[in-house]
Amino acid sequence: MNIQRKKVKKIALENDCEILETAKKLGISLDSEAIRNIIGLGMDSSHVESQLKQTVKELEEKKEELESHFKKIALQTVRLEAEYVGVRNQYARIFRDNRVLAMHLCVHTPMNDHERRMRDLLIQKYIIDSKLA
C-alpha cells in the first residue's frame, strides 16, 4: 500500500477545478492511469489551450444547431408517421370487413355473368390471395 502511494504525486488543483468539471462532463474518472493517458494526449497535441477552447466552442455551437434541426425534423416525422399509421389502420379494418363480406359471398348465388366475375374477383382478392400473402 505504501509502495502504491509512493508511485503517485498528489497535486492540488487550486483554481483549476474546471478540470474536474470537464472530466465529469466527459464521464471519465481521474485516477492516476487515466491522468497518465490524458497527459499523454496533452503531450501529443499540436494545439494550444486557447485554440482547443475555441474549437470546443465552435463544435458545441454546431452541435446545438444540429440538435435543433433534428428536433424540427423529428416533429415532422411524428406528424407524417401518425398520418401513415392512421391510414394503414383504416385500410386494415376495411380489408378485414371486406374479407368477412367476401366469405358471405362464397355462399351467394350470382344472378348473371357479370356478378359471377365480380364475385370470383372479390373472393380471389379478399380470401385466396389474402391467405397466400
Next chain:
Amino acid sequence: MDHERRCKLDVPRDLYEKVGDRKRIIKLIKIGLLSLKVVYLEKEIADLADKIKGSKKHITELPHETERLYELLGKAIEDRQVLEKMLDKGR
C-alpha cells in the same frame, strides 16, 4: 475540507518527474481533456448528421407510402360497397 480533497489529483510520479512542474502538468491535463472533448463532440456531431440524414430520407418516403395506402383504402371502400350491394341483392 472535502472540496480541497476533491481538488487534488494523483499524478504518476514518473510522469511528474519527467514533466517537471505542477503548472505544466495542469496545462497538459487541460489540453488532454480538451482534445478528448473535441473528439467526443466530433463523434456526437457525426452521429447527429447521420440521424438527420436518415430522418430526411424517411420523411421523403413517408408521403409516398401514405399516398399509396390512400389509393388502396379508396379501392377497398369501393369493394365494400360492391360486396354489400351484391349481398343485399342475394337476400
